[in-house]
Amino acid sequence: MKTLKILTFLLMLPAAGAAWATEVNVVAAIPDLGVMAKRIGGDRIELTVLASGREDLHGVPARPSFIPKLHKADLLLTLGLDAEHAWLPALAAEARNARIMEDREGWIEVFEGVELEDVPEVISRAEGEQHAEGNPHINIGPQNGRVMAENIAYALMEFDPAGEDLYQANLDAYLAELEAMEASLRERGRRLRGHTVISYHADISYLARFYGFEVIGTLEPKPGIEPTARHLARLAKESRERGVCLVIYNQAQPAKLPEKFAKRVDAQAVMIGNMVGAVPGVETWRELQEYNLRVLLEGLDQVGCCPPIRSASTWTVGIS
Numbered sequence: 222m223k224t225l226k227i228l229t230f231l232l233m234l235p236a237a238g239a240a241w242a243t244e245v246n247v248v249a250a251i252p253d254l255g256v257m258a259k260r261i262g263g264d265r266i267e268l269t270v271l272a273s274g275r276e277d278l279h280g281v282p283a284r285p286s287f288i289p290k291l292h293k294a295d296l297l298l299t300l301g302l303d304a305e306h307a308w309l310p311a312l313a314a315e316a317r318n319a320r321i322m323e324d325r326e327g328w329i330e331v332f333e334g335v336e337l338e339d340v341p342e343v344i345s346r347a348e349g350e351q352h353a354e355g356n357p358h359i360n361i362g363p364q365n366g367r368v369m370a371e372n373i374a375y376a377l378m379e380f381d382p383a384g385e386d387l388y389q390a391n392l393d394a395y396l397a398e399l400e401a402m403e404a405s406l407r408e409r410g411r412r413l414r415g416h417t418v419i420s421y422h423a424d425i426s427y428l429a430r431f432y433g434f435e436v437i438g439t440l441e442p443k444p445g446i447e448p449t450a451r452h453l454a455r456l457a458k459e460s461r462e463r464g465v466c467l468v469i470y471n472q473a474q475p476a477k478l479p480e481k482f483a484k485r486v487d488a489q490a491v492m493i494g495n496m497v498g499a500v501p502g503v504e505t506w507r508e509l510q511e512y513n514l515r516v517l518l519e520g521l522d523q524v525g526c527c528p529p530i531r532s533a534s535t536w537t538v539g540i541s
C-alpha cells in the first residue's frame with residue numbers, strides 16, 4: 222500500500238525539463254497555422270486558435286475572449302500580407318502585449334519565402350481592396366505548406382532554443398510528409414490542367430498555380446468589393462467565350478450567387494474549403510488539400526467538362 226502511495230505521488234510530480242513541459246504560448250490566427258504549430262511543437266507549446274475555420278479569413282469576428290489569450294502569447298502566428306488586417310492588429314493592440322504587436326518579434330508572418338501570386342505594381346487600398354500587397358491566401362495552395370511549416374518551426378526555435386532538437390525532428394518528418402502529399406495531389410489532379418474557372422473571391426491563385434488551371438475572373442470585381450450586375454454580365458460573356466467549367470467559392474461565402482452564375486454559363490459550382498475546419502472532416506492541413514482536390518474533380522465529373530482550351534503541353538506553370 223505504501224509503495225502504491227509513493228508511486229502515485231511520483232506520477233503526480235511535474236517532471237522538471239520533461240519533454241511535455243509547456244514552454245511556448247502560441248496563438249494562431251487561423252487553424253491551419255495552429256495544426257502546423259502543434260505538429261512541430263508538440264507538448265512544448267500551449268496553443269490557442271482564433272478563427273474557427275468556417276469564417277471568412279478577412280472578416281473573423283473580433284471576440285472579446287481573444288484578448289486574454291493574446292495578452293499572454295509569446296508568439297502570434299499569422300499568414301501575413303495583411304490577410305488578417307481587418308481584425309487582428311487592433312485586437313493585438315488591445316491585448317497590451319508588446320511582443321505580439323504587428324511588426325514586433327512575436328508577430329510571425331508565415332508567408333515569408335512563398336512565391337507570391339497577384340503582386341500589384343502599385344500598392345493601393347483606394348477602393349478598400351483586401352489584397353493590396355499580393356495574394357494572401359497562401360494556405361489554400363498545397364505548394365506553400367513546407368514554407369509555412371518552416372517559418373513556424375524557426376519562430377519556435379528562436380523563442381525556445383532548448384526545444385530545437387524536437388522542433389527540427391518534427392519539422393523534418395512533417396516536410397517529408399508534405400512533399401509526398403504534393404506529389405500525390407499533383408498526380409491525381411492532372412485532369413484539372415488547362416481548364417478555365419471563375420472564383421468568387423481571388424483566393425484560389427495558389428491552387429490554380431499548383432494544378433495548372435486558369436482563373437479568368439472573379440465574381441467580386443476586386444477582392445472585398447461586392448459584385449455588380451454590370452460586372453457579372455461582362456464576366457458571363459467572357460466565361461462562355463473561354464469555356465469556363467467551374468465556378469469556385471468557399472464555405473464562408475454565400476452559395477446562391479456562384480450557383481446562379483454557374484447555371485448562367487453552363488458550368489458547375491464547387492465549394493472548396495478556405496481553411497482547416499471549413500467543413501466537417503477537415504481537421505488537418507493535409508485533409509484540407511485532399512478535400513479541395515476531391516471537390517474540384519467531382520465538379521469536373523458533374524459538368525462533364527469540355528476539354529482544356531490550352532493543351533497540357535503548353536501549360537507548364539506549377540507542374541513538375
Ligand SMILES: [Zn+2]
Pocket residue numbers: 279351352357358422423424444
Ligand atoms: Zn482574400
